[in-house]
Amino acid sequence: MRIPYVFLGAFLAIAQSAYAEVAPPPVLAPQKQQAQAAELSARFLTRFSYKSVPLDDALSAKIMDRFIKSLDPDRVIFLQADIDKFMSDRSKIDDAIEREDLKIPFAIFNVYEQRIVDRMNYARNLLKQGFDFSVQEDYSLLREKEPWPQTEAESDDLWRKRVKNDWLRLKLGGKTDSAIRETLDKRYANALDRAYKYKSDDVFQSFMDAYTTSIDPHTDYFGATASADFDIAMKLSLVGIGAVLQERDDYTTVRELVPGGPAELSGKLSVGDRITGVGQGKNGPIKEVVGTRLDEVVQMIRGKKGSVVRLDILPADAGAEGTHRIVSLVRDKINLEKQAAQKTVLSVKVGEATRKIGVITLPAFYEDFEARRKGDKDYRSASRDVAKLLGELKQEGVDSVLIDVRNNGGGSLDEAIDLTGLFIGSGPVVQQRGSDGKVTVRSADFRTPVWTGPMGVLINRGSASASEIFAAAIQDYGRGVIVGEPSFGKGTVQTVVNLDQMVRNSKPEFGELKVTISQFFRINGGTTQLRGVTPDISLPGFSDPKSFGEMSYDNALPWTELKPAKYAPTGNVATLLPSLQSRHDARVQSDPDFQRVLEDIADLKAQREKGVISLNEAKRREEATARENRLKSRPEANNGEDPDVDDGLQANERSLSADIAMENARKKAKDVLLNEAAAILSDEADLKESAPKAATK
Known part of the structure; x- marks a missing residue:
């Protein structure tokens, strides 16, 4: 924070x-x-x-x-x-x-x-x-x-x-x-x-x-609040009421109700309701929270599972002097499903045939460390969730699987290894060198892969750390095609140290350190440090490498390499790349959506390089008109749904309904790069299917 x-x-x-x-x-x-x-x-x-x-x-x-x-x-x-x-x-x-x-x-x-x-x-x-x-x-x-x-x-x-x-x-x-x-x-x-x-x-x-x-860029200190947030992000769960809150005009406002959470199941809270007071237990005094910082209100609402929290609510449709109501809720474990792995199936036409591409979006490499330590057989993790989704996609008869790790900043190293194992079975995944110079080879250990069909990984500049370990291993094994931008370039491993435990302090006072303890290397001997993972098929990106990525840090570790690990490639993607590239080039050349993305990227790059903005109204209107003319031929513009229009307002200055509508419009906007990645995987499946036939002839 x-x-x-x-x-x-x-x-x-x-x-x-x-x-x-x-x-x-x-x-x-x-x-x-x-x-x-x-x-x-x-x-x-x-x-x-x-x-x-x-x-x-x-x-x-x-x-x-x-x-x-x-x-x-x-x-x-x-x-x-x-x-x-x-x-x-x-x-x-x-x-x-x-x-x-x-x-x-x-x-x-x-x-x-x-x-x-x-x-x-x-x-x-x-x-x-x-x-x-x-x-x-x-x-x-x-x-x-x-x-x-x-x-x-x-x-x-x-x-x-x-x-x-x-x-x-x-x-x-x-x-x-x-x-x-x-x-x-x-x-x-x-x-x-x-x-x-x-x-x-x-x-x-x-x-x-x-x-x-x-x-170094990835060593961090966590105070009590930051430590709790990190823990929640890794476990993908917390104990609370199941409401996404936002600060609006001094009020803590309900922005979203988590499905299945106490708030939604009670039927007593609605989006837009304002929390004006919080009380602990069935009879504890209610403390007014109007004007209180959001993080402090959140801490008051979270608590132990099974405990009661009472909220003083000013309904969404009531004025400042409207009638309040008291809502009692029993705190429960909330699973943050929106941040978990999710699947969709895209249909892609290849020649006369239509192929089904299963897309698994993975926002983070999460793992409930505590539940795993306790021996909970049903502990939550990224690889377990993906394995389940792969089983479902098999049943749905997909031709290929795309793992989308765009903007996935990493997480558990063990989960990156296990996720790789779902596609290669067993074998080395990553090499890890400690400060003493000792190199350890970390391997996946699955008797057989969960998915043996064609696959690929979609990355961008926001794909870092564990995402890069996974993408690099898939690339080194020749197991699947890597599509997108060069990744972030974070090639280091961190561990979290509890300072109170270190000095045997009985109460939490000193916080935690996230400390860099080692550097990881690909099984081919190189590292993703600084350079990241270079995709097999490049897609354009909106990020600025000068300000985002490992290269933007002045104290980043240098790129280096060591001896390759002993491993045997399990796929032949390299032989398909020339054909995949030529098909991709031909397709995007005539794809108006893709060409519009290139226009937008060029426009953004020009704005960055310019570095200044005019304060002359006539000139700004001229620039706005030029942008409108460029956008008006687009389908979303014709529908009056340009989610990126600049109204000059900040999120909490719009009405809540307008802000949510804009957020939903962005979510519904066509994901041109994902669609092209799916098309590339369709080509991969097509080429692999036709290869044995050609060999037979």
């Missing part, structure tokens, strides 16, 4: 000078256990990290730079004078950690808070006047390498342009001046309010993020 990033994402605009007198934000100070946790983390990291980095002046400087960047990545909050003052302590953080002294990062954060308050009030005052959109001026979108403002006047002008851009976006979206003024004033007021809600845990989490990622 990197709070400052979340906060900065909540406002993309702001102002000019002369703001109103307001109360200063709270002065935050470190807690004793936080300083102890930092020192304990330092002792562990200097001794046991795969990449040994001493806590010295050099690392201190990196921590300082990362911490400041996390707070002000676009260099629009601090002044140069602030930075100069901070830099006097740049080489002192290492000594301070060893002394269990966190005054330096907290002092920086307190300045950050005050600057935020100043800018937000400045922005709200600026809204009282109008803007001249006939002036020819630009606003820079890429400021991470620009200097910080030297003077307050320079900062004022920078924020004036940000506010002007926010206003213009809403104006181009069809809003009136009065509606724009109201929307932006509420946006900045909400951002201002959040500045007063920061706690010492937020500062400490941000500081520890800066420290751990200065060791």
Whole structure:
């Protein structure tokens, strides 16, 4: 949880000078256990990290730079004078950690808070006047390498342009001046309010993020909340009421009810209902939560299975003064099915025949470690769920299976190995080298593969770690065709260390470390580190390799290789690739949907390279018209369903129904790249089927 990033994402605009007198934000100070946790983390990291980095002046400087960047990545909050003052302590953080002294990062954060308050009030005052959109001026979108403002006047002008851009976006979206003024004033007021809600845990989490990622990009620190969220993501379950909540206008609002959860089964909660109070047990007092941070409300609602939580509900259709009702719910285990493996079947025409392609979408390599440790025979895991889905696809008579791991950032290494085993049976999957240089070969151990037919893997830049292990093994065995973009390039393995258990602390105080302990290598000897997995058939992608992927980190491990493992390829996909490529090229050349994707990618790339946006209304309307003309021939545009239209609003500024409708439109939008990947697998099945016939002739 990197709070400052979340906060900065909540406002993309702001102002000019002369703001109103307001109360200063709270002065935050470190807690004793936080300083102890930092020192304990330092002792562990200097001794046991795969990449040994001493806590010295050099690392201190990196921590300082990362911490400041996390707070002000676009260099629009601090002044140069602030930075100069901070830099006097740049080489002192290492000594301070060893002394269990966190005054330096907290002092920086307190300045950050005050600057935020100043800018937000400045922005709200600026809204009282109008803007001249006939002036020819630009606003820079890429400021991470620009200097910080030297003077307050320079900062004022920078924020004036940000506010002007926010206003213009809403104006181009069809809003009136009065509606724009109201929307932006509420946006900045909400951002201002959040500045007063920061706690010492937020500062400490941000500081520890800066420290751990200065060791390597994938070492992390988890405070209590982050640790719980990580655990939920891996188990794919939690104990609660089964409601997806969202903060809207100071209310914790029900955005979605999880099927089969206590909230849905009760019939007492609806989407849009607002939670104004939470009480524990059948008779515990109800604590008002209006204006309370969402993460705090969520923690109050979660609890032990079988326990009672009481909610004070303001119904969705009621006004602020409407009649409330009290809803009692019994907490239960909630399975997060939307984040689990899911299947669909696509029909693809190949010549005169129609082939059925089974698609299994896998968002993460999850595994309920705790249930597995306890010997639960029905513990939840990605490979178990996929095995079940493969059995169902067999029954449905599919010709090929596509495993879609786009944007799957990884998870359990064991699950990546077991998933590979579903397609190869037994054999080496990945090599793992520890900090001592010892190499271990990790193998799948299935008597027979669950699926022996044609298969492939769909990857993109967001496919990382365990996804890359799986895709690389399938590629090295020649078992299936790899389709998509080059993957992320994360070739390291992490483990989670409970700091309280490490020092035999009886109560949870110190949090957990996710520490890099080894590097993994493909069975062919190479590594996915930096380079990722190169697909057999490339598809275009929207991501920017300069800002997303292992190569974007300045302290990533280099690419290297070692001896190949002993393995025997189980497939002959390499012999099919020339034919698959030529069929793909011919198909996409005449596919209007695919060509439109290429147009969109080219347009996005041009915008990135430009780096600035005009604040002249006529020019922006001209650009908008050009985009509309490009889109109007598209079927979704003719249906009035362009989910990516820029209305200038943030998600919580639309009505809940409008925001959900936009989200659903995105989900229903044609997945052109998935369809082409399915077509490639249809070709693979066709070529494999015709190969034996040709050999016989």
